[in-house]
Amino acid sequence: MSRPGYLLLRRSGALFGVASAAVLGLSRQGAAYRVEVAEHGLLADEVVGVVENLDVRPLAPLVSRYWPEASGGWAVHAGAPVVVVDPCRPPRALAEGETVDGE
Amino acid sequence: MSEAGSHLLVRAGDFVCALPLQSVRRVMRALTVHPLPGATAELKGLSEFAGEPLPILDLARLVGAPPGASPAFPVTIVAWAGPPEARETVGLAAEAALGVVSVPASSVVVGEGGFVVGEASVAGDVVRVLNLEALGRR
Secondary structure, three states: OOOOOEEEEEEOOEEEEEEHHHEEEEEEEOOEEEEEEOOEEEEEOEEEEEEOOOOOEOOOHHHHHHOOOOOOEEEEEOOEEEEEOOOOOOOHHHEOOOOOOOO | OOHHHEEEEEEEOOEEEEEEHHHEEEEEEOOOOEOOOOOOOOEEEEEEEOOEEEEEEEHHHHHOOOOOOOOOOOEEEEEEEOOHHHOEEEEEEEOEEEEEEEOOHHHOEEEEEOOEEEEEEEOOEEEEEEOHHHOOOO
């Protein structure tokens, strides 16, 4: 039985959601957290928690124009926008060893 | 004043821009913006509006305006963007909403088209007239 819900992660000020069913492992890595999904390791500054459900919609095309990354959609949780991660194609902002603008 | 020619004047950096009033949903005190790492400079980040996620774009960057003397974004203009059949809601971070004026199409000196349609003179000031339906077109 797959686990419901989403693991919420914060990275560089942004909130990301990963379907709990896709999470294979979670560990500390220095001051950060490493989340194992599919064939990727994701780095997070903070593990915010787990939410049971998110009303996930497709990411607006306008966002994709200025943020050229794959995603599983977006949602709002507790008044904050959440970008849902595609476990097979996570954004570079979450990838190990990646630095992105603004960091 | 007919709505067709009505525009909201907005200060964005050193430019004053005219947004078609029919595209404007709301003018608000700046929404809290959550940065989206890896985004281009035009996308300041994401916010929330009426329970939905909302992209916040830097209007000054979109129109190529030099930053103003005090580049801050105290105002968010929530507007419709894109063509009517596929419109999206967007937040435009700006420095001030200045008021509503009539900008007749005949007064616009048309430029290259697209997002910035051209320029018009309003009360002696040069105003960039915007077409939000063209925002997001590649």
